[in-house]
Amino acid sequence: MQFLEKWIEHDYNPFIIFDANGKVKSLNQEAQYLLGEVSTKEIFDIAGAYAAITYGFKTTILDLEFGSYRFYGITVGYESEEEIGVKLYKYATQKFSTIAEYGEPVNIYTLLDLCISATSTGQNTQFKKEFDPTFPDLRLQIDGFTKLLNKTYASFQHAPKITTKLSLKTGEHIRFKEKKYPIFTILVEGEGRDRRFELDAQAIAKTINCIVHFKEEQIIITSPLISA
Template sequence: MSSFAEAWIEHDYNPFIVFDNTGKIISLNQEAQYLLGEVNHKKIFDIAQTYASMTYGFKTTIVDISFSSYKFYAITVGYDDETSIGIKLYKSATKKFANVEEYGESVNIYALLDLCISASSTNANIKFKKEFDPTFPDVRLKVEDFMKLLTKVYQSHINSPVITTRLALITGEYIRFNTKKYPIFSISIKGENRDRNYEKSIEEIGIKSNCTIHFEQDETLIHAALVS
């Protein structure tokens, strides 16, 4: 393979992994490294085996696959002998931010989350867990709308015995606005027994807060631009 082709794969937006026949990784691109930060590589190997062609060659399958913040709409699996197998996963297009509005209060995101968790825990027999990236700067947000959004999300999980809140930067993803590039951060609020009746109101408040919202079975994901 030429160095140009190798560089192209390395910088592909979609994860690409080659395994040996035991499931050990032989090679992978940059995007696959990010993916494997959220999912065990054995799960990807199992998917490659499941969707591989019955004979040597390549097979593309349209299939919905999700791993935490990653969503895929198709995969290609290929092999030409019994020693190795490759898989490429095609990322679904994420909902786009309408804009980035550079105004609002500069707030400590940890304090904001702690405040909403404290309010939500009042008179509720729930164990709240926090998994926070400790390196976040202060963030400019529409504080009132953002607090309404967090409160509504916690309300939707209020019947869960445990609610886990995770704050993290989405590695390698940015939004461009007026020639500037902004990182994207994610707040995951996860707890079983999520009430889906809240989804419409959460999405409406999300629009006012300039956030995108993703719903999983037991998880609500909030994505926003990190404007500091």
């Protein structure tokens, strides 16, 4: 692999080259992760929509979102009808500053169930759970993490239905002091999210080295998975 190819392979932004039929000819590492959350056809269709009218390269500033990915721009280039390339530009995201291997061992399913049970008391809200069943016991700062979950569920206190999804981020990890840690997410979703809890949730997340991301009807908590 030449230096330029290595540079593209390790680029922070996803890069894909398609043939004329929308089949992927080459892609970098970041694009592989992206295609785990969005279909190849959807990216190919977007490339066609933002390509220049004649051969060449065109960069467009826009707002795109696919799963946990958000982009602020796209460059599309082609010099023949045989292939077309696309590069998407990611918004900068929060990063984990440290990894704290202290904390108390806890069963994440039990912790979530306790927070859901506390939230559901006196409410008619329907709760749905979609949990990856393979999680080991984790080390968490339980008090802070429980407060963050409670703020999260309080944000959806008027929603008729709240869905909680627990999963690992496929292909992603954080390296700290020569160790690699998987990353897991807790996604809570419901209608009519109350934004008044955002600042409190962000403040709590910082104290326990989590990242919390807010969408219109979702709150996503991301954290390193440290086995107990």
